[in-house]
Amino acid sequence: MSEETSTASHDARRVGAAALWLLIVVAIALGAAGLVTATPSAGLQAARPELTGVVDAAVTAKLDVAEADLSTLADQVDTLGTSARGALSALVAGRQDTVDAAVAQGDKLIVGIGVQAALVQADLDAAPYVGQPAADLHVSEAVQARYARLKTGLAAVRDLDDQWASLTSGAVTATKVSTSLAEHDRLVGLAAAQGRAAHYKDALPFLAQAGDQIAAARILRTQLAATVDVSVLDQWLDRNATYDKALRALYLALNKVGGKVTDDVRKAIAGEKAARQNLPPDSRGLIVIIAEIGQGGMNGAVIAIEQAKATLTDALAPAPAPAPSDGGAGQPSATP
Numbered sequence: 001m002s003e004e005t006s007t008a009s010h011d012a013r014r015v016g017a018a019a020l021w022l023l024i025v026v027a028i029a030l031g032a033a034g035l036v037t038a039t040p041s042a043g044l045q046a047a048r049p050e051l052t053g054v055v056d057a058a059v060t061a062k063l064d065v066a067e068a069d070l071s072t073l074a075d076q077v078d079t080l081g082t083s084a085r086g087a088l089s090a091l092v093a094g095r096q097d098t099v100d101a102a103v104a105q106g107d108k109l110i111v112g113i114g115v116q117a118a119l120v121q122a123d124l125d126a127a128p129y130v131g132q133p134a135a136d137l138h139v140s141e142a143v144q145a146r147y148a149r150l151k152t153g154l155a156a157v158r159d160l161d162d163q164w165a166s167l168t169s170g171a172v173t174a175t176k177v178s179t180s181l182a183e184h185d186r187l188v189g190l191a192a193a194q195g196r197a198a199h200y201k202d203a204l205p206f207l208a209q210a211g212d213q214i215a216a217a218r219i220l221r222t223q224l225a226a227t228v229d230v231s232v233l234d235q236w237l238d239r240n241a242t243y244d245k246a247l248r249a250l251y252l253a254l255n256k257v258g259g260k261v262t263d264d265v266r267k268a269i270a271g272e273k274a275a276r277q278n279l280p281p282d283s284r285g286l287i288v289i290i291a292e293i294g295q296g297g298m299n300g301a302v303i304a305i306e307q308a309k310a311t312l313t314d315a316l317a318p319a320p321a322p323a324p325s326d327g328g329a330g331q332p333s334a335t336p
Contacts, residue, residue, distance in 0.1 A: 055128065055129060055138045055139055056139060056140050056143050058128060059127045059128060059129065059130055059139055059143050059147070060143060060146075062123060062124075062126050062127035062128075063123075063124075063127055063143070063146055063147060063150060065123050066120055066123035066124050066127070066150050067150060067316065069116065069119050069120045069123055070120050070150055070153055070154065070312065070315065070316060071316055072116055073113065073116045073117060073120055073153075073154075073157065073312065074153075074309070074312040074313065074316060076109060076112055076113050076116060077113060077157060077160070077305065077308055077309050077312060078309055079109055080106055080109045080110065080113065080160070080164070080305055081302070081305045081306055081309055083102045083103075083105045083106040083109060084102075084106060084164075084167055084298070084301060084302045084305050085302060086098065086102040087099050087102035087103055087106070087167065087171055087298065088298045088299070088302055090102060091171065091174060091298065096175060096178055099171055099174070099175065100171075100175065103167075103168055103171050103172075106164060106167070106168070107164075107168070110160065110161055110164045113157060113160060113161075114161060117154060117157050117158075120150075120154050121154060124147065124150060124151060124154070127147060130143065130144055130147040131147065131151070149314075149315050150315055152311065152314075152315055153311055153312045153314070153315025153316065154315075155311075156307070156308040156311035156312055156315075157308055157312075159304065160304065160305065160308055163300070163301040163304040163305065164301060164305075166298075166300060166301050167298045167301035167302070170298045170301075171298065173220060173223070173224060176216075176220055177217055177220050177221075177233070180213045180214075180216045180217040180220070181213070181217060181236070181240075183210075183213045184210045184213035184214055184217070184240065187206045187207070187209045187210035187213065188206070188207065188210045188240075188243075188244060188247070190203075190206045191203040191204075191206035191207045191210065191247065191251075192247070194206065195247070195250075195251055195254075198254075198259055200251040200252075200254045200255035200259075201251075201255050203251050204248065204251060204252070204255075207244055207247060207248045207251070210244055211241070211244055214237055214240060214241050214244070217233075217237055218237060221233055221234065221237065236280065239275075239278050239279055239280070240279065242275050242278065243272075243275040243276055243278070243279055245275075246268070246271045246272045246274070246275035246276075247272055247275075249268050249271060249272075250265070250268040250269060250271070250272045252268075253265045253267075253268040254268075
């Protein structure tokens with residue numbers, strides 16, 4: 001082999017060795033980069049608050065406003081619950097004026113609750129990133145959890161207007177029935193006063209009007225039958241209708257003979273007496289009837305309002321701070 005050939009071969013081996021070392025270095029570098037990328041790094045986790053800090057501050061400012069408005073909303077719902085319970089208690093006790101006042105107050109409150117709920121929704125909508133698919137890239141978990149908690153609290157009042165409408169419907173229906181029955185009794189009393197004065201013909205129009213009130217109550221009874229036990233109401237209506245019929249028959253008989261006592265009059269007197277004895281002795285049964293009617297729509301509404309209050313309370317409660325960890329220092333070992 002010539003000297004020139006030997007030198008060329010040596011140079012080729014040097015170039016090959018250098019290229020090999022270069023490939024090895026590149027492979028090591030790429031492998032290290034892969035390990036750094038694939039391995040969860042404590043350094044990257046520590047950097048997370050720095051990455052989200054600016055957005056967290058902006059979101060937190062919006063959520064502070066939303067929480068304050070949600071707190072006002074919770075107060076309104078609490079007051080609505082007081083009105084609902086007051087209406088129910090007054091209905092059971094037969095205090096119709098108190099029922100009407102509580103329902104009127106609740107009607108105003110439910111409008112205010114709707115307005116306040118819309119305000120809270122606007123507050124939450126104004127918070128950037130949260131509630132969006134890319135929220136994890138911009139907002140910390142703690143801030144997102146707070147947003148979700150406030151949103152859950154707001155959702156609790158979504159159906160309160162329907163629940164209040166149910167309560168109002170029950171109370172209004174009870175009021176209508178109560179009004180019809182009370183007016184019936186008043187008209188029968190006027191008829192009886194005319195009868196005692198021997199104005200039998202003048203008593204008949206009052207009895208006819210009393211019959212109209214019974215008819216109106218029966219229409220309400222039909223509407224209620226699907227949701228409320230109307231058996232007591234049926235008995236009250238039937239017994240009073242029977243008495244009205246007997247009293248009318250008596251006055252017709254007396255008016256026909258000019259007040260003389262005839263066999264027909266005696267028969268009518270006996271019929272009126274039997275029907276009167278079958279009437280309820282006092283108004284306690286009527287109070288029970290009205291309470292049962294109202295409770296059919298009111299109990300569920302009261303429960304729904306109380307549940308909404310509980311959800312709002314949870315939404316406004318601060319998240320519990322995580323318990324400090326000492327990494328197990330000072331704790332006895334579980335294994336020997």
